[in-house]
Amino acid sequence: MTTYSPAQAAEVSGFSIDTLRYYEREGILRPIARTSGGHRAYTDDDLGWLDLVHCLRDTGMPIADLKRYAELALDEATLAARVALLEDHDRRVQESIDALRSQQEKLREKIAWYRSQGV
Amino acid sequence: MTTYSPAQAAEVSGFSIDTLRYYEREGILRPIARTSGGHRAYTDDDLGWLDLVHCLRDTGMPIADLKRYAELALDEATLAARVALLEDHDRRVQESIDALRSQQEKLREKIAWYRSQGV
């Protein structure tokens, strides 16, 4: 089984080493396996989860929600609940995209107005 | 000329009174006119500017940039620069919409995968 050093995990995941440690402290990552010397050894599973975490963070999910999701993920029986949570999040993402677009619309009207004034 | 009390300005603009004061301190709003007693009296112009501020904030423009824009707006001769700034911002908004959408795509693939596993 391949494992990854903190530096490698940071490289692959796109999070900083400090952020990885922070996420672990916060319970967003399950406790990462350690070498005999106490250094972290990330697994492919960990990196897979980090990939989803990245996606959720990039779409604006707060740390607290991510933590709740991670806690659910400890229990196999909560699969349906997790999917429901992702779908809720997807709806919120859609809403923020829509909101952004409508504000962008306003912005463009403003610009067009300036342009019409001969700028 | 109609003017608006802080409470009215908050109501119309959608910002809290505290936020309006904060924006004024930060230089995002030019100093608001005062009544003889020292209370703020917002003008229609102020509210118009606040409307644009709301749009820019909602689309993620940081306070510092907003301040720079506001400083430009003090000088009539900078109209072209201001429009250029808005257009830059519009491009960044487009980028963040695109980024959101591509992450949403990933999220939906994840959901679809769960669904395909019989959730």
Added chain:
DNA sequence: GAAAACCCTGGAGCGTGCTCCAGGTCAAGG
């Protein structure tokens, strides 16, 4: 086997953007 690079922990610090508070002044209804 020693230097250099990497990693550990616990906790402090920071940037952003507000939000709240104390202690006092101003304004409008009865």
Added chain:
DNA sequence: CCTTGACCTGGAGCACGCTCCAGGGTTTTC
């Protein structure tokens, strides 16, 4: 008038999400 509610200032405090640091142990490289 006088009460009640809105407003004033300066400054502290807060939520979020990291980021950095000291003081030390581990691993790798030569």
